Amino acid sequence: MTLRKTLLWLTALSVIFCTVSNYSKPADCAVATKTDIYKNYQNSGNKIALTFDDGPHPRQTHEILDILDEYGIKATFFVIGVNVKNYPEAFQETIRRGHEIGNHTYSHPHLSGADYNTLKNEIDKCESAISLAADYKPKLFRPPEGWIDSDVKTLSEQYDYKVILWNIDTKDWAHTPSDKIVKYVTDNVKPGDIILMHDYIGKNSPTAEALRGFIPVLLERGYQFVVVSELIGSN
Ligand SMILES: [Zn+2]
DSSP states (O other), rough: OOOOHHHHHHHHHHHHHHHOOOOOOOOGGTTTSSSEEEOOOOOOOEEEEEEEEEETTTTHHHHHHHHHHHOOOEEHHHHHHHHHHHOHHHHHHHHHTTOEHHHHHHSSOOOGGOOHHHHHHHHHHHHHHHHHSSSSOOEEEGGGGGGOOHHHHHHHHHHEEEEESSSSSOOGGOOOOOHHHHHHHHHHTTBBBEEEEOOOOSOOOOOHHHHHHHHHHHHTTEEEEOOHHHHHTTO
16 A cells, blocks of 8 residues: 555544544544534533523523522523524523523524525524624534534534534433433533533423432532533633
């Protein structure tokens, strides 16, 4: 094998490795893609990030904000544009209390069937809804259902977004009982993890009760809850 072929193989292998592995050191993966995609982020401390998707919701978001305030915790909310438009007060309150906001599209479409223009429109409309409701420019994007393809990567680069996935899925969206969520999180969480939850779930959301269960346990263990930008060292 010539040196050139060997180098091509090594480049291809690093692309595969960086695509499937957790992003602990983005600089090492510069060959793979210019898009920064994070499922978690190893750091020297005990930092972890709570994230809430699909809101704002006129009641559930407030309930979660109150719990976070009780424990002095900041979190990241990946909002849906149409919900920002419908519930601007809940959205503004989230910002007023010092939390971070990310773009989660305007109407939460299934991106598997979406083309470039559809996704661009979804990102644009969510940004517009955010800027109409508050003086805020998101720096993070979370594609619905964690869908990643070349359009998601290209548009994230164009908008200068970091793409934020997760590695701890509480499955609160599936109405998992709160005690099961507490057990799953406390059994599995590690420094640098990104925890997925939701502040817009149909009836009987387990999210608030689960938070009351696992937050004090993790604080007792020395974990520090930070917003995603702080976790990944970009603010
Ligand atoms: Zn979602």
